[in-house]
Amino acid sequence: MSKRTRVALIFGGQSSEHGISCLTAASVLKAIDKERFDVYGVGISKTGRWTQVPLDVVASYRIVDGEAPEVAEPTHDAVWMVNEDGCEVATRSGEKLVDIHGIDVAFALLHGPFGEDGTLQGMFEMMGIRYVGSGVTASAVGMDKHFMKVAFESAGLPVWPYVTASAHRLAHHRDDVLAEVAELEYPLFVKPARGGSSIGIVRVTEPAQLEAAIEEAQRFDPKLVIEQGFVGARELEVAVLGDPEHPDGCRTSVLGEIRVNAADGFYDYEAKYFDEDGAALDAPALIDPDLAAEIQRLAVRAFHAVDGEGLVRADFFVTDDGVWINEVNTMPGFTEISMYPTLWQESGMTYPELVGRLIDLALARPVGLR
Numbered sequence: 001m002s003k004r005t006r007v008a009l010i011f012g013g014q015s016s017e018h019g020i021s022c023l024t025a026a027s028v029l030k031a032i033d034k035e036r037f038d039v040y041g042v043g044i045s046k047t048g049r050w051t052q053v054p055l056d057v058v059a060s061y062r063i064v065d066g067e068a069p070e071v072a073e074p075t076h077d078a079v080w081m082v083n084e085d086g087c088e089v090a091t092r093s094g095e096k097l098v099d100i101h102g103i104d105v106a107f108a109l110l111h112g113p114f115g116e117d118g119t120l121q122g123m124f125e126m127m128g129i130r131y132v133g134s135g136v137t138a139s140a141v142g143m144d145k146h147f148m149k150v151a152f153e154s155a156g157l158p159v160w161p162y163v164t165a166s167a168h169r170l171a172h173h174r175d176d177v178l179a180e181v182a183e184l185e186y187p188l189f190v191k192p193a194r195g196g197s198s199i200g201i202v203r204v205t206e207p208a209q210l211e212a213a214i215e216e217a218q219r220f221d222p223k224l225v226i227e228q229g230f231v232g233a234r235e236l237e238v239a240v241l242g243d244p245e246h247p248d249g250c251r252t253s254v255l256g257e258i259r260v261n262a263a264d265g266f267y268d269y270e271a272k273y274f275d276e277d278g279a280a281l282d283a284p285a286l287i288d289p290d291l292a293a294e295i296q297r298l299a300v301r302a303f304h305a306v307d308g309e310g311l312v313r314a315d316f317f318v319t320d321d322g323v324w325i326n327e328v329n330t331m332p333g334f335t336e337i338s339m340y341p342t343l344w345q346e347s348g349m350t351y352p353e354l355v356g357r358l359i360d361l362a363l364a365r366p367v368g369l370r
Contacts, residue, residue, distance in 0.1 A: 004038045006104045012044040012071035015112030016199045019068020024109040026061040027335040031352040043071035050078040087129040106131040116331040117143035132362045133310040134330040141306045142330035145225040155305035160324045167222035187229035192221030233317040238299040239343040240312040252296040253343035257285035283346045313340045
């Protein structure tokens, strides 16, 4: 029997960020300490089917000709089981179960709905399996931009003007929604409420563009958040890492700054993942120490406002009027060159150390209510 911790890397999924999740799995697999951990790859196809993926396949995931990788539709499905010794994953082959592996920790590397939003975390909770990252409530709140902002406002965090447009309100009270939007200043950003990686977000510079933007964003989520845009603001991010022994319950990294090169200043999906010249990432950011300390303090408050655990990236805008929180991400971009690991590297923690630390946090956390 192996004495190493058995870790399942779970990736892919049904969200529009499927390919980015696969790239993340390849990065984590490369970095994880094979002397400490036995690793198993568990992919979720775009149709929602689970499959055990050989590690050499996971390691091969990369962008080819501008296309992100994806989990192949399985010929044999993976199943999860709970027994007296814990949790296992296996492959169903006809009436038999093969490739059965015990799992100590699940490291879910999914972005977006059906993975980052509390759904998968709920499955882990019911199965009694420890997992990396935030719990059910924090994951759900961190995915829904509407309830995230409600949590921020309740915690006294500075939130920029916005309007929530549920599917019901858009269908039955559309004029009321549009009247509220008319109180905002352009440009606006029309966003799927439960999306990520800027997918489905539309920048609107005049009222005539609003209806088309709503239609486009609703392709990804029937519920929308329409935000007043920032003009000339600095976009700053800070990584937060759980630390039960720290007085704050977590630690913050140095700050990073995103400098978007696009003319409209929109850090969209292409700029994030496919356009090498789309944006520059400054880590650490060139910022006044007092302002940096204020943003770090607000990041800690945001972490606790959503009841975060493990890891959170907190994003802010800085204007002449002050500091404003944009959002938190409970499973931020996590490839080796993503902002979250980069900020910790700039703070003295290597990518492999960060991966190990997150798994250790998951192991130390009890199952059930906490």
